[in-house]
Amino acid sequence: MQISPLAAASSSRCLHVIPTVLQQLPGMAALHHSIHSTHGNSNPNQPSTTACSQCAVPASQRTLVRSFSSKAKGGSSSSSSELVRSVRAMPIKLVSVGKGNSKAAQAMAQEWLEKLARYTTVSEVLIKPNPKGASSPQVQKDAEAEKVLKALSPGDRVVILDERGRAATSEDIARLISQAGDNGTPLAFVVGGPFGHGAAVIARADDSIRLSNMVLNHQVAYVVLLEQLYRGWTIIRGEPYHH
Incomplete structure (x- = not known):
């Protein structure tokens, strides 16, 4: 050495x-x-x-x-190795506004959902965009926000994905998972619609993160989020997936 x-x-x-x-x-x-x-x-x-x-x-x-x-x-780098510990698994809810994923995206998402099942339970809520009667993007966002809030529980720690959110690393995702376990708080991640999040969802959010400095397609963002949640769990467990 x-x-x-x-x-x-x-x-x-x-x-x-x-x-x-x-x-x-x-x-x-x-x-x-x-x-x-x-x-x-x-x-x-x-x-x-x-x-x-x-x-x-x-x-x-x-x-x-x-x-x-x-x-x-x-072990891996100190920033990751310091996160290795026993963590209580809290359920994760994924709320997304969109028309649904293509078959290819669905297959990729399913792969990560099955891997995540080793560590925790994940539930999905899909909200269709562009409600009837939406006369403008703002009206559409407000209508979508109302449905998103109904999908959330009062005790959820809500994390929204937003291009203006703080840049999140894989270690940050692991910390979110660990903190949820420490506090006994379920995690809820919200992926917004084509025009972003409504004001009510932003006000409800406990945290706002971005997965990339680039704007990601809804389907791509969803798959990346699933992969990062899996990666976060492997960091916590000290497993060799994350290098």
């Missing part, structure tokens, strides 16, 4: 208070020694007072140990 100079370069605090933990990992003893050498003290068993007076196992050093530990065990 090649030792990174990260610790010596980024912190003036030594790690002598946790040598046992460090020495359990390949190469950590050498890293421990190099940090003390940087502080002008080559003996890690007798650290200098000036170098060690601030030591109290700071959070930055604990993070460093976790990062090296996950890599030593063959």
Whole structure:
């Protein structure tokens, strides 16, 4: 294992208070020694007072140990490995406004739904766009929003997909799943219609995310969301799908 100079370069605090933990990992003893050498003290068993007076196992050093530990065990990057833990599976509801998917899109969606079934239950609600009597895009959005709200439950944590939402990573999706489990709150994702979400849906939303900086076709967005939900669960479980 090649030792990174990260610790010596980024912190003036030594790690002598946790040598046992460090020495359990390949190469950590050498890293421990190099940090003390940087502080002008080559003996890690007798650290200098000036170098060690601030030591109290700071959070930055604990993070460093976790990062090296996950890599030593063959884990993924620290941002993903830190999400690996036991999570209570909460049901996920997918509410989409559209005419339905093509056969090809349906087949792809079904594939991810079957994979997701290993981790949680997923229900789908399809709302047809362009209600009768819609005289304008705004009227159409308002009518669609009314139906979307009826499909949601009061206790749902609602996440809308919107091109103006915050950019979401796969790790962010994993965090949403974890937080739902921690809080015992069902998740509901809403994919809007051709003109986007009505004001009532936006007001009801707890979070707004975008899956891409590009505007995605409704069917594409739906399949991408399913894949990301599956990926999020594999991140939480520490499974090798996400690299």
